[in-house]
Amino acid sequence: MTWDIVYRVVKRIPRGRVTTYGEIARFTRIKGGARVVGYAMAATPRGRGIPWHRVVGAGGKLIIREPYGSLQRKMLESEGVEIGGARISYKKYGWKPGRRMARKT
């Protein structure tokens, strides 16, 4: 199923890192692009160990609305991800699917 593909990629996001909808969209070559990935995330089945909070908007923007928005923020911070305002240092914490850990600090 289309969305399951997305979940698999999300599950691969290392702790303390984040990726974007667009990134997942391109990696999976899912049709519909980032939007569809967003739809998939909105329907993310809980209880399957899917770190949905590690998925942010392009450039590291936090786009999820309440109540999950604040939850996501909390989760990320507890993983060591610094969040400046409504954004994350994507250059620092960004992660690409299919790639090993790319950056260290």
Place this chain on the structure above:
DNA sequence: CATCTGACGACCG
């Protein structure tokens, strides 16, 4: 079966 509704992103003015 028809409609409505969402966690997006790139582009343009």
Place this chain on the structure above:
DNA sequence: GCGGTCGCCAGAT
């Protein structure tokens, strides 16, 4: 930098 437009899928009612 900000707001509006457009492209797109699946599940619920």
